[in-house]
Amino acid sequence: MPIPNGVEKYLKLVEHDLRLLDLLTKERSDDLATENFTDWQATLLFYMACIYLKAVCLTFGEDIQDHFSLRQQINARKELAAISAPYRHLEEASRDARYEGRTFDRQYLLERLLPKFLAVRDCAVSLLERGGIKNVPRVDPTLYLLRNA
Amino acid sequence: MGPSVRAGTVFFDRGAIEYPEYEQVQQPQDLEARWQTPGLYLAERIASYPSVRFVGEKMQPDYNQVIVVADDDSEVLLKQLFSIEREMYGVFSGLRFDCRLRVIPSSNADISAIVRSTLERYRRA
Numbered sequence: 001m002p003i004p005n006g007v008e009k010y011l012k013l014v015e016h017d018l019r020l021l022d023l024l025t026k027e028r029s030d031d032l033a034t035e036n037f038t039d040w041q042a043t044l045l046f047y048m049a050c051i052y053l054k055a056v057c058l059t060f061g062e063d064i065q066d067h068f069s070l071r072q073q074i075n076a077r078k079e080l081a082a083i084s085a086p087y088r089h090l091e092e093a094s095r096d097a098r099y100e101g102r103t104f105d106r107q108y109l110l111e112r113l114l115p116k117f118l119a120v121r122d123c124a125v126s127l128l129e130r131g132g133i134k135n136v137p138r139v140d141p142t143l144y145l146l147r148n149a
Numbered sequence: 150m151g152p153s154v155r156a157g158t159v160f161f162d163r164g165a166i167e168y169p170e171y172e173q174v175q176q177p178q179d180l181e182a183r184w185q186t187p188g189l190y191l192a193e194r195i196a197s198y199p200s201v202r203f204v205g206e207k208m209q210p211d212y213n214q215v216i217v218v219a220d221d222d223s224e225v226l227l228k229q230l231f232s233i234e235r236e237m238y239g240v241f242s243g244l245r246f247d248c249r250l251r252v253i254p255s256s257n258a259d260i261s262a263i264v265r266s267t268l269e270r271y272r273r274a
Contacts, residue, residue, distance in 0.1 A: 068212065068245055075238035085231035092222070092250045100251070112224075 003133060006063070010055035011128075011137055017048045018139040025144040038104040039097035041145065045109075045117040046094035048139060049087055052124035053080070059131035067091070083123045086116035106148045114145055187237055187246040188215045192270035194233045198226055202253070203260055205267025212245035216267055220254045 021044045024037045050070065057064045057073055064070045074080040074087055093113055096102035104113070121138065128136045188206025195201050195217065203218040219226060227250075234248050253260055264272070 068247065072238060075235045076242075081235075084235055085228060088231045088234065089222075089227050095249065096252060102252075 004058040007055045014048050014051050021144050025147040036103045042097050043094040046090040049120040056124050056127045083120045086119045188270040196271045202273050204271040207267045215248045218251045222252050
C-alpha cells in the first residue's frame with residue numbers, strides 16, 4: 001500500500017511540537033521564571049492530537065485543512081468514535097487557553113487532559129500502523145508535564 | 150375520467166378514480182412542522198444539566214455558531230455534551246456548525262455580552 005504524501009511531514013510536526021513542550025516546561029531564565037505557560041502546554045497537547053489525526057485522515061484519503069472538517073471526520077467515522085469526546089475536550093480547553101487566557105493547574109493537566117491526549121495518540125498510532133505506516137512515533141509528554149511546579 | 154393536464158400541472162379527479170391505498174397516505178395536516186437548528190437541538194438536550202447556564206446561537210456568514218456557557222467542565226457534562234454533538238453531526242450533516250463550550254462560573258462573571266450577541270436558546274432561571 002503506498003504511503004500517502006504528507007503523513008511523514010505530519011508525524012515530524014508532532015515530534016516538533018513535543019520538543020516545544022519540552023522547552024516550555026524546562027527551567028527558564030529569571031525574567032520568565034514566574035510566567036504561567038500552562039495555557040500553551042494544554043494547547044500543544046491539542047495540536048499534537050490534531051496533527052496525529054490529520055495524518056490518520058490522509059490514510060482515509062482525506063486532506064484536512066480546517067477544524068470543522070476534522071470534527072466531521074471524528075464524529076462520523078466509526079474508527080474514531082472512541083476518541084471524539086477526548087479530542088473535543090482537548091480542543092475546547094485549548095480554545096479557552098488561546099482566546100480566553102485560561103491557565104490550568106497541574107492536576108487538571110495531568111489527570112484530565114493528558115489521559116485524553118494519550119487516548120487520541122494510541123488510537124492514531126494504531127490506525128496509522130494498520131494503514132501501513134512504519135515507525136510511527138508514540139510521543140509521550142508525561143515527563144514534561146510532571147515538571148510543572 | 151382520468152388525470153387531466155393543464156399548464157404543466159396534473160390534477161386528479163378523486164371522485165372518478167379509486168385509490169385503495171389512499172387512506173394509507175399521510176395527510177399534510179398530520180405532519181408536525183418544526184423549526185430545528187443546532188442550537189435548539191443542543192439546548193433541548195443539555196438544559197437539564199444543572200451546571201449549564203446558557204445556550205446561544207448565532208449565524209455566521211458560512212457556519213452556525215453554538216455557544217454553551219457552563220459553571221464548570223465536569224466529566225459528566227463533557228461526556229453528555231460531546232455525545233449530543235456527535236448526534237448533531239448526523240442530524241445536521243449538510244450544515245457547518247461549531248459548538249463552543251465556555252466555562253464561566255456564575256459566581257465570578259456575568260455573561261451579558263454573550264447573551265446580547267447570540268440568539269437565546271436556553272437560559273437558566
